[in-house]
Amino acid sequence: MWTTPGxxxxxxxxxxxxxxxxxxxxxxxxxxxxxVLDSFDDSAAGCSRKYSASLTDFGGVGDGxxxxxxxxxxxxxxxxxxxxxxxxxxxxxxGKWLTGSxxxxxxxxxxxxxxxxxxxxxxxxxxxxxxxxxxxxxxxxADGGRYIxxxxxxxxxxxxxxxxxxxxxxxxxxxxxKFRKGELKYTRPYLIxxxxxxxxxISNLTLMNSPSWNVHPVYSSNVVVQGITILxxxxxxxxxGINPDSCTNTRIEDCYIVSGDDCIAVKSGWDEYxxxxxxxxxxxxxxRLTCISPFSAAIALGSEMSGxxxxxRAEDITGINSESAVRxxxxxxxxxxVKDIYVRRMTMKTMKMVFWMAGNYGSHPDNEYDPNAxxxxxxxxxxxxxxxxxxxxxxxxxxPGHPFTGICIxxxxxxxxxxxxxxxxxxxxxxxxxxxxxxxPCNLLKDLGSQxxxxxxxxxxxxxxx
Numbered sequence: 001m002w003t004t005p006g007x008x009x010x011x012x013x014x015x016x017x018x019x020x021x022x023x024x025x026x027x028x029x030x031x032x033x034x035x036v037l038d039s040f041d042d043s044a045a046g047c048s049r050k051y052s053a054s055l056t057d058f059g060g061v062g063d064g065x066x067x068x069x070x071x072x073x074x075x076x077x078x079x080x081x082x083x084x085x086x087x088x089x090x091x092x093x094x095g096k097w098l099t100g101s102x103x104x105x106x107x108x109x110x111x112x113x114x115x116x117x118x119x120x121x122x123x124x125x126x127x128x129x130x131x132x133x134x135x136x137x138x139x140x141x142a143d144g145g146r147y148i149x150x151x152x153x154x155x156x157x158x159x160x161x162x163x164x165x166x167x168x169x170x171x172x173x174x175x176x177x178k179f180r181k182g183e184l185k186y187t188r189p190y191l192i193x194x195x196x197x198x199x200x201x202i203s204n205l206t207l208m209n210s211p212s213w214n215v216h217p218v219y220s221s222n223v224v225v226q227g228i229t230i231l232x233x234x235x236x237x238x239x240x241g242i243n244p245d246s247c248t249n250t251r252i253e254d255c256y257i258v259s260g261d262d263c264i265a266v267k268s269g270w271d272e273y274x275x276x277x278x279x280x281x282x283x284x285x286x287x288r289l290t291c292i293s294p295f296s297a298a299i300a301l302g303s304e305m306s307g308x309x310x311x312x313r314a315e316d317i318t319g320i321n322s323e324s325a326v327r328x329x330x331x332x333x334x335x336x337x338v339k340d341i342y343v344r345r346m347t348m349k350t351m352k353m354v355f356w357m358a359g360n361y362g363s364h365p366d367n368e369y370d371p372n373a374x375x376x377x378x379x380x381x382x383x384x385x386x387x388x389x390x391x392x393x394x395x396x397x398x399x400p401g402h403p404f405t406g407i408c409i410x411x412x413x414x415x416x417x418x419x420x421x422x423x424x425x426x427x428x429x430x431x432x433x434x435x436x437x438x439x440x441p442c443n444l445l446k447d448l449g450s451q452x453x454x455x456x457x458x459x460x461x462x463x464x465x466x
Contacts (some may be wrong), residue, residue, distance in 0.1 A: 001325060002102045002128075002381070005271050007260070008046055011224050012260075014060065014266060017029075018090055019196070021152070021163075021269050024367065025458065028029050031081060031315075032242045032271075034212050036465025037315070038398045041457075044287065046457070047109075048086070048093040049086065049087045049088055049089040049109055049409075050082065050085060050087060050109075051079065051082045051085070051086065051087070051089070052088060052089035052090070052091060053075060053078070053079060053088070053089075053090060053091070053148075053249070054090075054091045054092075054093055054132075055068065055071055055072065055075055055090060055092050055097065056093060057089065057101040057405055058072075058074045058075040058078070058209055059073070059074075060072070060075075060097060060192045061095075062093065062094065062095020062096055062097050062116075062119075063096065064095075064097075064098055064119060064139045065098060065122060067098055067099065067100070067126065067337060068097045068099040068359045068360050069099045069100040069101070069121065069126050070100055071099075072090075072097075072102040073102045073103065074197050075090050075413050076090060076102060076103065076104060076105055076108070076203070077105075077412065079105065079108065080105035080106075080189035082107075083106050083107045083108075086107075086365070087106075087108060087109070087112055087158065088107070088108055088109070089108070089109040089172075090108070090109070090110050090111065091112065091113070092113060092118065092163070092166065092285070093113050093114040093116060094113050094114075094115035094116055095116060095117070096117045096119055097116065097117065097118050097119060098119045098121055099118060099119070099120070099121060099126075100120075100121040100123065100127055100150075101126065101127055101128060101147075101148045101149060101150055101151075101152055101189065102150075102152070102401060103152050103153060103154075103193075104151065104152065104153035104156060104159050104161075105153075105156065105159075106156045106157045106158055106159060107159075108158075108159050108160070109161075110160070110162070111150070111158075111162055111163050112163030112164070112166025112167070112168075112205060112406070113162075113163065113240065114163070114164075114165050114166055115165060115168055116163070116166040116167070117166065117167040117168070117169055117171065117307030118151075118166075118167070118168045119148070119149070119152045119169050119171060119380075120169065120171050120172075120189075120191075120211070121168045121171075122171055122174050124147075124307065127129055127147040127148060128147070128148045129145040129146065129147060129148070129186050129373075130145060130147075130148045131145055131146075132144070132146060132187075132203060133218065133245075133268065133269075134146060134165070134273065134277055135219075135245075135267060135268070135273050135277035135279065135306070135307060136248060136270045136271030136274070136365065137271075137272070137273035137305065137365045138211045138365050138366070138368070139186060139187030139272060140187045140188075140212070140238070141179060141184050141186070141187040141188055141212075142184055142187055144185075144186060145186050145187070146186050146187035146188075146189070146212075147187065147189035148190060148193075149188060149189050149190040149191065149192060149193035150168070150170060150189060150190070150192070151168070151191065151192045152192075152193050152194075153192075153193075153195070153197060154194075154195040154196050154197065155195070155196045155197065155319070155343075156194065156197040156198075156200070157186045157197065157198055157199055158198075158199040159194065159197060159199070159200055159201075160200075160201045160202075160466050161192060161201070161202045161203075161205070162201065162203045162204050162205065162342075163180070163203070163204055163205050164204065165204055165205065165229075166205060167205070167206045167207075167208065168191055168192075168205060168206070168207050168208070169209055170189075170191050170207075170208065170209045170210040170211050171209055172188075172209040172210055172211040172212075172236065172239070172401065173209070174233070175188045175189075175211035175212070176211070176236055176237055179237055179238075179301045180237065180265070181266065181328060181441070182424075187212070188211040188212040188238075189211050189212065190210065190211070190212055190213040190215075190216045191207050191210040191211075191214045191215065192207070192214065192215045192216065193216040193217075193218065194216075194217050194220055194223075195218050195219055196219045196221045197217075197219075197221065197224050198220060198221045199222050199223045200206040200216075200217055200220055200222065200223045200224070201222075201223075201225075201226070201382075202224070202225045202226075202228065203207060203224065203225070203226040203227050203228065203229075204226070204303075205227075205228055205229070205446045206229045206230075206231065207226075207228060207230045207231070208230070208231040208232065208234060209231070209233075209236075210239050212237075212238045212239065213238065213239070213240045213243050214230050214239065214241050214242065214259075215228070215230075215241065215242045215243065216242065216243050216245060217243075217244055217247050217250065218245040218246055218247065219244065219245075219246050219247070219279060220247050220248075221235075221247065221248040221249050221250075222248075222249050222250075222462075222463060222466055223244065223247055223249070223250040223463075224250075224251045224252075224253075224463065224466060225242055225250075225251070225252045225253075225255065225394045226251070226252075226254055226255075226343070227253075227255070228242070228255050228257075229255070229256045229257075230242070230254075230255070230256070230257040230258065230259060230263075231258050232258060232259050232260050232261050232321075233260060233394075234258065234259070234292070234293065234294050234295065235260055235295075236260035237260060237261075238260070238261050239259050239260040239261055240256070240259060240261045240262050240263075240264075240265045240452070241255070241262070241263040241264055241265075241291075242255065242264050242265075242413045243260075243264070243265045243266070243267055244264075244266055244267070244281055244284055245266075245267040245268060245269075245281065245304075246267070246268045246269060246277070246279035246280065246281055246307050247281050247284070248280075248282055248283055248344070249283045249286075249461060249462055249463045249466070250281075250283070250284045250285070250463060251285045251287075251461070251463040251464065251466070252264060252284075252285070252286045252287075252289070253280075253285070253286070253288050253289075253363075254288045254364075255286045255288075255289055255290070256290045256342070257289070257290070257291050257292070257293070258291075258292045258293070258298075259291070259292070259293045259296065260293070260295070261293065261295075261296045262285060262293065262296045262297045262298075262299070262300040263289065263291035263292075263296070263297070263298050263299065263322075263376070264291075264295050264298070264299045264300070265297075265299075265300040265302075266284060266299070266300065266301045266305070266308055266309055266312060267281065267282050267302070267304045267305060267309075268281045268301070268304070268305050268306060268307030268308055268336075269304055269305075269306045269307040270282050270304040270306055270364075270365050270416040271306055271333050271334060271335070271364050271365055271369040271370075272306075272333075272360065272365075272368055272369050272370055272373070273365060274304060274305070274306025274307045274334075274335075274336070275306045275307070275335045275336060275370070275373060277307060278307055278365035279294075279307045280307045280308035280309060280310055280336070281305075281307070281308070281309050281310075281312075282308075282310045282311045282312075283311050283462070283463065284311070284312045284464070285314075285315065285463060285464065286299060286312070286313070286314040286315075286317070286352040287315045287316050287317075287341075288316045288372065289314075289316075289317050289318065289321055290318045290319075290320070291317070291318070291319050291320070292320050292321055292322060293319075293321075293322045293323065294321050294322060294323060295323055296322070296323050296324075296402050297323060297324045297325065297326065297327035298318075298319040298322055298324070298325050298433075299314055299317065299323065299325070299326045299327070299343075300326075300327045300328075300329055301313040301326070301327070301328045301329065301338050301341065302328060302329035302330045302334070302338065302361065302362075303330055303331065303334070303335065303361045304334075304362075305330055305334055305338055305375065306334050306335050306336050306373075307338075308337050308338075308339075309337070309338045309341075310337065310338075310339050310340050311340045312340070312341045312342070313343075313395065313456070313461075314326065314342070314343045314344075314346075315343070315344050315345050315456075315459065316345045317343070317345070317346045317347070318347050318348075318349075319346070319347075319348045319349070319351060320348075320349050320350060321349070321350045321351075322348075322350075322351055322352075323351070323352045323353070323356075323439075324351065324352060324353050324354065324355070325346055325348055325351065325354050325355065325356075325385075325387070326341075326343055326356075326382070327356040327357070327358070327375060328341075328347075328356070328357040328380070328393055329358055329359065329361040329362060330358070330359055330361060330362075330375040330377065331359065331360055331361050331362050331372055331375075331399075331401075332359075332374060332375075332399060333364055333369035333370060333371060334373060334375045335370065335373030335374065335375055336373075336376070337374055337375060337376040337377070337378070338375065338376075338377050338378075338380075339376065339377070339379050339380075340376045340379050341379065341380045341381065342381045342454075342455060342456045342457060343381065343382045343456075344382075344383045344384045344454075344456045345380070345384045346384070346385045346387075347373045347386050347387075348385070348386070348387035348390070349387070349388055349389060349390045350390075351387055351389070351390045351391070352390075352391045352392065353390065353391060353392040353393065353394060353395055353422075354385065354387045354390060354393055354394060354414055355382065355392065355393065355394035355395075355396060355409065356395050356396075357377065357380075357395070357396045357397060357398070357404055357430070358395070358397050359375075359377075359397055359398045359399035359402075359404070359406075359429065359450045360397065360399070364400070374399060374402045374411070375399070376402075377398065377402070377404035377405070378405045379405075379406040380406065380407045380408070380432075381407075381408045381412045381454040381455050382408070382409045382410070382454060383408075383409070383412070383453060383454040383456060384410075384411050384412075385409075385410050385411070385412035385413070385414070386412075387413070387414045387415065388414075388415040389415065389417045390404025390414050390415065390416055390417060390420070391416075391417055391420055391421055391433075392420065392421040392423075392424055393414050393416075393424040393425055393439055393441075394425050394427070394441070394442075395426045396425070396426070396427045396428070396430045396444075396445075397426070397427075397428050397429065397430075398428065398429030398430045399429060400429055401429075402429070403429040403430050403431050404429065404430045405430070405431045405432070406432060407430055407431065407432025407433075407445060408432055408433050408434070408435075408452075408454035408455070409432070409433075409434045409435075409437055409441065409445060409454065410434065410435040410436055410437070410454040411435070411437075411453065412435050412436070412437045412438070412452050413438050414435075414437075414438060414439060416439070420450070424439050425439075425440075425441050425442035425445075426442075427441075427442035427443075427445065427454075430444050430445075431444060432444070432445045432446070433445060433447075433448050433452065434446065434447055434448065434449045435445045435447070435449060435450060435451070435452035435454075436449075436450045447457030
């Protein structure tokens with residue numbers, strides 16, 4: 001019997017109630033007898049699964065040297081036979097489990113013991129090359145395809161990646177060096193990517209040293225990312241923390257992120273490809289986030305936002321030694337909109353600036369973008385903000401002839417560092433209001449006195465109860 005010690009966020013022991021000896025045939029893998037649990041305490045993994053097995057049942061070796069790519073995939077392929085019979089769980093026991101990419105299945109839980117580490121292989125032959133995302137049209141690092149993510153799934157229903165704070169280590173140094181030297185033929189892999197799926201939970205793990213983005217749910221709905229610690233050197237390239245991309249009904253909460261890029265980057269496609277694909281990110285809730293990112297934002301909206309971003313709510317956000325709090329990034333050619341954004345209760349310490357919106361950000365996938373595709377930025381709300389040791393209060397820069405409108409900032413106290421910028425509010429091509437803000441905002445944010453409060457909807461998204 002194997003068990004896992006409890007964790008503060010409701011992870012109890014997995015209880016082995018009965019062993020079944022079964023013979024299962026896999027594609028290209030010899031039939032073998034494996035241990036399968038017919039019952040377990042569902043509080044351990046946050047969902048009920050009828051069958052379960054350990055990676056060691058499929059020849060896994062946790063010495064940090066032996067490749068376990070075939071073991072992971074054989075285990076998941078076998079357990080996929082139980083999709084219609086109560087689902088299944090794959091337990092990753094203590095050890096260091098070196099592996100290339102592997103694909104998940106539906107009605108499935110991947111569960112890491114607290115002393116388990118999944119190590120990403122540095123052998124490129126263990127990383128398949130797949131097509132670019134249709135809403136991007138090309139890879140992010142290079143033209144053409146991209147390396148598949150370490151933990152990957154597409155067209156799934158009810159998938160959980162969790163543990164007792166086990167670790168996934170992307171061993172990204174080699175990938176970062178190749179990126180900096182321009183030696184990559186394809187775009188770097190992410191740690192976790194789930195596509196075209198619904199009912200996704202990623203929770204109670206430590207993710208570190210990703211080759212690029214850490215968590216990328218895309219074209220998916222009903223997604224929960226909870227209790228995740230993400231660690232990357234602050235100089236590592238493009239190691240975004242969590243990037244919900246063309247997703248509906250997503251909740252991100254109780255996460256601690258140290259990153260070389262934005263801690264959370266909300267996306268929905270790139271220029272003409274994102275416009276054509278036409279899938280926005282909407283109904284997104286972010287709460288209880290702590291971010292450290294000296295060169296990027298705690299929360300970024302864009303810059304790839306060509307499918308639209310709407311109805312985003314963020315609350316109880318802590319930024320430490322970061323470039324900015326919430327940043328909107330867009331440009332001519334992006335098209336579509338960022339609208340109905342609501343932020344409250346932000347605490348910032350040692351920031352370059354608190355508020356940042358830019359209408360001239362970023363590159364294009366090719367020269368076919370539409371110069372008449374002008375993004376609309378409207379109804380952006382911030383309230384209850386405290387910041388200290390800040391260099392500059394805000395840069396709010398819309399698009400000439402197409403101002404960002406409906407900006408509201410209320411109850412914000414910003415304490416400046418000893419040698420701040422001379423101009424604290426740099427405002428161009430914007431329109432909005434302010435109330436009870438220190439230092440005094442620019443004239444384009446009309447002062448309504450101390451009685452006005454920016455809006456924050458009190459109704460719950462469906463994902464709150466998911």
